[in-house]
Amino acid sequence: MTDDRRPHLLYVAWGYPPSRGSGVYRAWATANAFAAAGWDVTVLTVPREVFEMSTGVDLTLEARVDPSIRIVRIPFHSGAFTNDLRDWSWLRAHAPEVWNVLQARREQRSFPERAYGGWRPALEEAAVRIHRDHPVDLTIGTANPNVDFVPGYILSTEFGVPAVMDHRDAWSVDIYSGRRTVDPGSRAGAWERKLIGDAAEVWFVNQPIRDWYAQQYPDAAARFLVVENGYDEELVFPPRSRPDGEGLTFGYIGTISAAVPMQELVSGWALARRRSALVRAARMDLYGYLNHLGVPGANMVRSMDEFAENGIRYLGPVGRGEIARTYATFDALVLTFGAGRFITGGKVYEYASTGLPIISVHDPENETSRTLAEYPGWRGVSAMTAEAIADAFIATAEDAQKRSEADQRDARAFAARYSRTAQLAPRIQSWTSRVNTQPRDARGTR
Structure with missing residues (x-):
């Protein structure tokens, strides 16, 4: 290293433990893997109550978060995750169709993503605050939601911090039908072009999604990588002991x-x-x-x-x-x-x-x-x-x-x-080498 400070990763994940969503394992494992590799890791995510009041929680996964990881939970407000009827407005309770239209417009005013777009201002403010307090060397946003990519874009354009976009699914293509879901001429299409154009790397979970994106953005395809989900080596399976006469x-x-x-x-x-x-x-x-x-x-x-x-x-x-x-x-x-x-x-x-x-x-x-x-x-x-x-x-x-x-x-x-190690290790090693050989400028960034 060029100095005595450990490299600092800002990891942005709306769905982070105790979330029990299917994509949470990638977020949990990636942050843990960077921490195990000697990085300081800060996770930027939503309050635990968001999951407690909506999708449910997995406390056993939360207990497996590396204790060295700093978790910053910032306010998140979305009607889609407000399930307590006592918190509903008169309009939502009595005219839900009208409320849904108005709410969608409000939420997408900051960022073109329904239910999540309104989180953008809080994310930007938190990312800049974190960077000024403890200079960030790399930002990884994992999606969906795609608003998770905004902090990386802000720290990249304002402070020169490299950003990685990690796609669990895809923004512009329906993974079931293969149909394009985002019009290239729309605000969402413009945002995707801007984010991809700025990103140092874009990760995809499999080759077909990566190839589809490469066709859409040929000039950026050299920065598109496949990082498969993988499994967690910590799972040790006791041997199956089936009693005689018991069926499969x-x-x-x-x-x-x-x-x-x-x-x-x-x-x-x-x-x-x-x-x-x-x-x-x-x-x-x-x-x-x-x-x-x-x-x-x-x-x-x-x-x-x-x-x-x-x-x-x-x-x-x-x-x-x-x-x-x-x-x-x-x-x-x-x-x-x-x-x-x-x-x-x-x-x-x-x-x-x-x-x-x-x-x-x-x-x-x-x-x-x-x-x-x-x-x-x-x-x-x-x-x-x-x-x-x-x-x-x-x-x-x-x-x-x-x-x-x-x-x-x-x-x-x-x-x-x-294994997740086999999938993540090459990227972690690459980024560790890159940030450790780049001098830090007067602002504290590399």
């Missing part, structure tokens, strides 16, 4: 959103039970939150009537501290989510880290099919039909029945490439 257990852990093809999953499983004594003796345990606000979607409601007769149990969400023990109750894993070639799904890496057989019940065109193509013990469905799903369940059950400890070790060895 298939398991699913993840948010059960409206996009999950639950009816197809249940239909294929039921057909497999009729065709195979091995599957008929098995059960399927589903764990996870119901949608992002805890309310079951129509897909779940329609399917639950068939659960009991088909050996399916919904057992609720699992805290981060219970994940490893829950995986240890499974003999095989069920990976299912909505269709779309841009979808990888964060759980795919964690599933692979267990070394268990995996059945993928999703559109074969999903990017997950490429990720797991060479994983020992993976079965993808050839089509989203009951027949194809049943065939894959039967083959996966046969794999699980004969799975040896050596097979599981081989699968875990394959999955090592998808």
